[in-house]
Amino acid sequence: MTPPKITALSMVRALNEALRSALDEDPKVLVMGEDVGRLGGVFRVTDGLQKDFGEDRVTDTPLAESGIVGTAIGLALRGYRPIVEIQFDGFTFPAFNQIVTQLAKLHARSEGVLRLPVVIRIPYGGGVGAIEHHSESPEAYFAHTAGLRVVTPSTPEDAFWMLRQAISTDDPVIFFEPKRRYWEKARADLSSPPAALHAARVVRPGRDLTLVAYGPMVGLCVEAAEAAVAEGRDLEVLDLRSLSPIDFDAVQASLERTRRMVVVHEAPVFFGAGAEVAARITERCFYHLEAPVLRVGGYHSPYPASRMEHEYLPTVDRVLDAVDRALSY
Amino acid sequence: MSTDVADAAGGEGGAPVRAHEPELVQLLTPEGERVDHPAYAIDLTPAELRSLYRDMALTRRFDGEAVALQRQGELALWVSALGQEAAQIGSARATRRTDYVFPSYREHGVAWCRGVDPLSLMSMYRGVTNGGWDPHATNFHLYTIVIGPVALHATGYAMGVAKDGADMAVMCYFGEGGSSQGDLSEAFNFAAVNNAPVVFFCQNNQWSISTPYEKQSRVPVYQRAAGFGFPGVRVDGNDVLAVMAVTRAALDHARGHNGPVLVEALTYRMGAHATSDDPTRYRLAEETAVWERKDPIARLRTYLERQSLAGADFFAHVDAEADALAARVRDGLRSMPDPGPTEFFDHVYAGQHALVDEERAQFEAYLSTFEETTR
Numbered sequence: 001m002t003p004p005k006i007t008a009l010s011m012v013r014a015l016n017e018a019l020r021s022a023l024d025e026d027p028k029v030l031v032m033g034e035d036v037g038r039l040g041g042v043f044r045v046t047d048g049l050q051k052d053f054g055e056d057r058v059t060d061t062p063l064a065e066s067g068i069v070g071t072a073i074g075l076a077l078r079g080y081r082p083i084v085e086i087q088f089d090g091f092t093f094p095a096f097n098q099i100v101t102q103l104a105k106l107h108a109r110s111e112g113v114l115r116l117p118v119v120i121r122i123p124y125g126g127g128v129g130a131i132e133h134h135s136e137s138p139e140a141y142f143a144h145t146a147g148l149r150v151v152t153p154s155t156p157e158d159a160f161w162m163l164r165q166a167i168s169t170d171d172p173v174i175f176f177e178p179k180r181r182y183w184e185k186a187r188a189d190l191s192s193p194p195a196a197l198h199a200a201r202v203v204r205p206g207r208d209l210t211l212v213a214y215g216p217m218v219g220l221c222v223e224a225a226e227a228a229v230a231e232g233r234d235l236e237v238l239d240l241r242s243l244s245p246i247d248f249d250a251v252q253a254s255l256e257r258t259r260r261m262v263v264v265h266e267a268p269v270f271f272g273a274g275a276e277v278a279a280r281i282t283e284r285c286f287y288h289l290e291a292p293v294l295r296v297g298g299y300h301s302p303y304p305a306s307r308m309e310h311e312y313l314p315t316v317d318r319v320l321d322a323v324d325r326a327l328s329y
Numbered sequence: 330m331s332t333d334v335a336d337a338a339g340g341e342g343g344a345p346v347r348a349h350e351p352e353l354v355q356l357l358t359p360e361g362e363r364v365d366h367p368a369y370a371i372d373l374t375p376a377e378l379r380s381l382y383r384d385m386a387l388t389r390r391f392d393g394e395a396v397a398l399q400r401q402g403e404l405a406l407w408v409s410a411l412g413q414e415a416a417q418i419g420s421a422r423a424t425r426r427t428d429y430v431f432p433s434y435r436e437h438g439v440a441w442c443r444g445v446d447p448l449s450l451m452s453m454y455r456g457v458t459n460g461g462w463d464p465h466a467t468n469f470h471l472y473t474i475v476i477g478p479v480a481l482h483a484t485g486y487a488m489g490v491a492k493d494g495a496d497m498a499v500m501c502y503f504g505e506g507g508s509s510q511g512d513l514s515e516a517f518n519f520a521a522v523n524n525a526p527v528v529f530f531c532q533n534n535q536w537s538i539s540t541p542y543e544k545q546s547r548v549p550v551y552q553r554a555a556g557f558g559f560p561g562v563r564v565d566g567n568d569v570l571a572v573m574a575v576t577r578a579a580l581d582h583a584r585g586h587n588g589p590v591l592v593e594a595l596t597y598r599m600g601a602h603a604t605s606d607d608p609t610r611y612r613l614a615e616e617t618a619v620w621e622r623k624d625p626i627a628r629l630r631t632y633l634e635r636q637s638l639a640g641a642d643f644f645a646h647v648d649a650e651a652d653a654l655a656a657r658v659r660d661g662l663r664s665m666p667d668p669g670p671t672e673f674f675d676h677v678y679a680g681q682h683a684l685v686d687e688e689r690a691q692f693e694a695y696l697s698t699f700e701e702t703t704r
Contacts, residue, residue, distance in 0.1 A: 074482040078490065113464065246684070
């Protein structure tokens with residue numbers, strides 16, 4: 001059952017391996033959600049797990065997100081470590097009350113007595129031509145709530161290790177999976193974790209400007225940085241990996257090297273993670289800045305019908321347009 | 330036990346239950362007469378009967394003291410359980426120590442029976458903490474202010490109990506107002522599908538703040554259980570003996586791997602919803618007067634006196650105990666220290682979190698500037 005050390009695999013497979021190894025190592029780990037059992041999940045992330053670990057460990061639940069998260073809280077109070085799958089980003093909201101008023105607060109309410117080691121996996125983001133409510137990026141709601149940890153991998157290797165780390169965390173973790181990257185294969189070292197759960201990472205070093213991204217937009221920013229080489233620009237790409245907490249020391253260090261920053265995410269720009277990064281960087285290193293921190297992201301509109309989503313979502317050109325503006329100061 | 334519960338719910342063989350006249354399990358009439366019920370029997374010793382009276386009387390006393398202390402500014406708020414003592418004491422005394430109890434936020438009598446100090450309850454309503462006690466010490470979960478979510482926590486906990494094969498049941502308290510929340514329906518369904526050993530105990534006190542039950546639902550709460558596939562039963566919530574008998578049967582049913590039970594205890598909220606509420610704006614004094622005649626404590630006292638199960642010395646002793654409890658609560662509350670100014674940072678996360686650390690350091694540095702200027 002031990003996965004190969006270095007291999008090329010998809011994020012779906014990496015997540016599956018992470019769940020499998022966690023189920024294997026700790027009898028208190030449970031996987032629960034809609035269609036996660038016999039079907040293996042609508043994205044097949046839980047494929048084969050019920051067959052190998054039984055219905056008592058890998059459980060198909062009734063179709064009720066509040067019920068799924070609420071009973072996961074009860075199971076955690078009983079000593080279990082439930083990993084919950086919310087089928088799509090837009091279906092998180094029936095569980096929002098349970099997550100925000102209960103899951104996030106019970107540890108504090110109990111003055112540290114109660115532990116809530118619950119992982120909520122949410123496939124998120126657009127670009128896959130889906131119907132309404134299947135392409136959203138609701139991460140800001142959760143990062144705004146104290147008591148939750150919010151992380152999102154961008155590669156299969158990170159997906160494997162960050163999910164393992166999330167499962168072993170004694171706090172609730174909202175684990176956002178960039179569904180448009182689910183099937184991209186990449187080499188992954190499954191022998192030792194590349195970084196701590198909440199550490200940001202420089203994906204591509206550069207001197208002229210830092211592109212800050214996470215989840216689905218990391219790959220796009222790397223593409224943008226490669227395209228910018230032709231224009232003689234050397235862009236750094238920083239993968240935040242974690243949105244609560246954000247590794248601001250890493251963001252600051254990068255900014256102090258490049259002095260210019262553009263934050264890119266699919267979520268609407270207004271009140272988004274980019275606003276927080278821009279504000280913190282302005283507070284921390286105002287005199288290092290050669291230009292305001294700019295943001296590229298979704299617009300203040302409901303997520304559009306899929307024939308319009310490529311206008312709504314950040315593209316390489318929109319990122320490079322922001323880079324041009326930042327460099328024009 | 331499972332068939333008892335099912336029969337009491339008006340199942341096959343019984344008369345069809347009409348929405349306006351549901352069957353009510355009763356063992357002690359409002360006049361203090363002991364009556365029998367075909368499905369629910371209870372046989373308590375005189376000492377046990379007296380201790381039920383004592384628990385109800387002491388609960389009423391510290392509850393009333395808390396209302397007074399709120400008026401004096403010692404509590405930010407209090408939600409009185411006045412009138413619901415039989416529903417709370419009868420059901421709590423039916424639980425075993427090993428059972429796990431999820432309250433709502435008015436279960437002061439249940440807390441008392443589980444061994445939670447009334448001062449701990451009051452520390453939350455004073456504003457000292459959002460919790461107040463260690464749930465593991467008494468198997469009594471924290472009060473939950475948001476109505477609804479806790480039913481799913483109880484169900485999940487019970488699902489864990491079933492996985493563990495533990496010989497215990499889970500109690501979940503809610504009100505008839507809470508029964509309107511979607512989480513209650515989801516909890517009923519998850520509990521039924523998973524055959525979870527949980528007893529859903531509804532105190533129908535007939536008023537959710539100003540909204541009467543007829544505006545809450547078209548059917549009695551207990552009848553909903555049938556739609557989810559498990560038994561429901563309605564009990565006279567002001568009859569401590571009936572509540573205890575019905576809850577015992579329900580807990581035995583759950584412990585015996587027969588799945589959940591819904592118990593509806595029909596009672597009445599004699600006081601305001603909370604100390605900030607004014608019930609004269611929405612209900613008639615005549616209605617409250619009718620329920621005063623069904624008082625749960627007076628009812629048991631009449632029975633104890635008529636049957637010569639307790640004498641004047643017993644009641645005098647309980648009164649003295651109540652006075653001492655009230656004095657202890659009053660003194661304890663008045664001398665309860667406020668939390669430190671940075672304690673809200675203490676338990677946001679179980680592990681280290683960089684943002685909390687950073688903000689705490691900033692705030693402590695800010696506070697230290699005041700210390701320097703006052704030196």
